Amino acid sequence: MHSEPLLSSLDPAADAALAAPVWAASCPPTRAALLQALAEVLEEHREPLVALAHEETHLGVARLNGELDRTCFQLRAFADLVLAGGLHAVEHDTAIGGPPPRGRPDMQRVLVPLGPVAMFAASNFPFAFSVLGGDTASALAAGCPVVVRAHPAHLRLSRAVFHRVQQVLQAQRLPSGLVGLVDGASVEHGAALVQHPDIRAVAFTGSRRGGLALQALAAQRAVPIPFFGELGSVNPLVVLPAAFSDQSPDALAAQLAASVALGMGQFCTRPGVVVMADGEAPRRFIGELARQLAAAPVHPMLTPAIAQSYLAAAQALRRSAGVHVLVEPVPEHMGPLLATVQARDFVHPAHQAALRHEVFGPAVLVVVCEDASGLAPVLESMAGALVATLWGAEADSPLARQLVAVATARAGRVLFGGVPTGVAVTRAQQHGGPWPSSTQPAFTSVGLHACERFLRPVVYQSAPAWLLAGLPT
Numbered sequence: 290m291h292s293e294p295l296l297s298s299l300d301p302a303a304d305a306a307l308a309a310p311v312w313a314a315s316c317p318p319t320r321a322a323l324l325q326a327l328a329e330v331l332e333e334h335r336e337p338l339v340a341l342a343h344e345e346t347h348l349g350v351a352r353l354n355g356e357l358d359r360t361c362f363q364l365r366a367f368a369d370l371v372l373a374g375g376l377h378a379v380e381h382d383t384a385i386g387g388p389p390p391r392g393r394p395d396m397q398r399v400l401v402p403l404g405p406v407a408m409f410a411a412s413n414f415p416f417a418f419s420v421l422g423g424d425t426a427s428a429l430a431a432g433c434p435v436v437v438r439a440h441p442a443h444l445r446l447s448r449a450v451f452h453r454v455q456q457v458l459q460a461q462r463l464p465s466g467l468v469g470l471v472d473g474a475s476v477e478h479g480a481a482l483v484q485h486p487d488i489r490a491v492a493f494t495g496s497r498r499g500g501l502a503l504q505a506l507a508a509q510r511a512v513p514i515p516f517f518g519e520l521g522s523v524n525p526l527v528v529l530p531a532a533f534s535d536q537s538p539d540a541l542a543a544q545l546a547a548s549v550a551l552g553m554g555q556f557c558t559r560p561g562v563v564v565m566a567d568g569e570a571p572r573r574f575i576g577e578l579a580r581q582l583a584a585a586p587v588h589p590m591l592t593p594a595i596a597q598s599y600l601a602a603a604q605a606l607r608r609s610a611g612v613h614v615l616v617e618p619v620p621e622h623m624g625p626l627l628a629t630v631q632a633r634d635f636v637h638p639a640h641q642a643a644l645r646h647e648v649f650g651p652a653v654l655v656v657v658c659e660d661a662s663g664l665a666p667v668l669e670s671m672a673g674a675l676v677a678t679l680w681g682a683e684a685d686s687p688l689a690r691q692l693v694a695v696a697t698a699r700a701g702r703v704l705f706g707g708v709p710t711g712v713a714v715t716r717a718q719q720h721g722g723p724w725p726s727s728t729q730p731a732f733t734s735v736g737l738h739a740c741e742r743f744l745r746p747v748v749y750q751s752a753p754a755w756l757l758a759g760l761p762t
């Protein structure tokens with residue numbers, strides 16, 4: 290296993306700029322062949338790459354194999370999208386004679402690649418949101434080179450994957466600058482990448498603090514560029530009373546505990562706040578949730594800094610007014626956190642900040658309302674989220690309709706039943722909700738619409754026939 294990359298240049302953004310026109314003009318089979326070969330190379334070197342990923346992240350071989358499968362699926366899905374055509378051609382309004390407004394010129398609207406994309410890998414998905422993850426796959430599919438800012442939580446893996454990428458580019462006689470890597474050990478490297486004049490867009494997955502700092506740099510450039518940030522999110526899960534008529538409190542608690550504790554809770558889609566009305570079944574649910582979480586398996590977190598932030602956030606939560614801690618982590622045992630709070634304390638303006646802070650780790654806060662009429666006000670008091678989950682809204686009722694409306698206003702994805710961890714890669718997927726979960730809620734970083742972040746519309750008005758003949762269909 291090579292751990293050193295084939296470093297093509299000290300200035301990968303400049304290399305990407307050189308590769309940009311070649312790649313923008315590439316035909317669908319060329320783009321698809323690259324994406325397919327990148328999936329193949331990951332699969333071919335699966336064993337050593339997964340072993341290295343586990344060594345660096347502690348996420349477990351089974352989970353990492355699944356993540357590698359997902360990453361390959363994603364690369365192939367974008368290859369299929371490119372081959373299906375239509376990625377660049379959007380609309381054609383033929384000319385209509387006569388005076389305006391009915392009369393009009395011929396208008397051909399196309400989407401063109403933005404150019405080199407700076408991509409910040411996520412700490413918690415060493416394959417699916419890293420060197421060959423969804424951002425890279427969607428940017429390459431859109432016709433844009435990518436410069437990856439490697440995440441320090443899996444630096445050796447990033448270099449090993451980058452090495453394989455360079456081999457594929459060489460074999461396909463494509464410019465090495467099509468995929469670059471920045472792996473310096475300080476935030477200055479990422480900052481310099483965002484400020485590099487050859488970079489045309491930024492895709493970021495990480496914390497709100499990091500995202501805001503980099504977004505400000507993107508906006509302060511001499512030529513500001515779009516910044517697509519997927520940030521931290523407190524994802525609500527609202528339990529309607531009907532949920533307990535379909536499933537037992539114990540079964541529901543086991544389902545939630547598994548989702549909260551999965552991968553030490555290091556998922557941006559982990560449910561962070563559960564809202565429910567008081568009652569016998571909810572009380573049993575909370576008791577069983579505490580039992581399950583206290584017994585959940587633990588492993589080291591992704592980085593010492595993430596572990597420290599988790600402990601600090603857990604301590605801040607336990608100090609908040611009205612919060613009652615049932616299960617808590619201690620430095621010697623970085624286990625889950627479960628706390629409860631009454632709805633009146635949760636919605637109280639003076640308590641809002643501490644209770645709404647994302648705790649990146651296996652933490653969940655249960656907000657207990659006096660009755661079901663309190664569910665919607667609690668959800669309304671919450672900020673934007675990547676995903677909102679509703680349990681027990683399967684049957685039509687005024688309460689279900691009210692909660693769907695509130696959830697729709699606050700989240701990019703509204704889930705009925707089940708748990709929100711696990712984001713399917715499909716055409717319809719939306720991973721990105723209102724602020725603060727995303728800086729650009731009109732776009733998604735997962736699913737086939739992810740390409741749209743890196744394409745810009747241009748309309749050709751009354752264009753000559755020779756130009757129209759060469760436009761993508």
Ligand code: NAP
Pocket residue numbers: 409410411412413438439440441474475476477479480494495496497498499500502503519520521522556557595647649675726
């Ligand atoms: P992070 O601290 O924001 O780091 C992410 C990347 O941004 C790293 O490469 C880091 O640089 C860089 N960075 C951070 N601050 C910077 C600054 N001021 N200037 C330049 N570069 C900067 O995030 P993390 O600790 O890896 O991940 C945990 C957080 O990410 C959680 O809040 C979690 O919710 C969020 N997250 C969100 C999603 C999603 O899909 N929305 C997915 C995963 C994680 P260095 O490499 O130099 O450290």
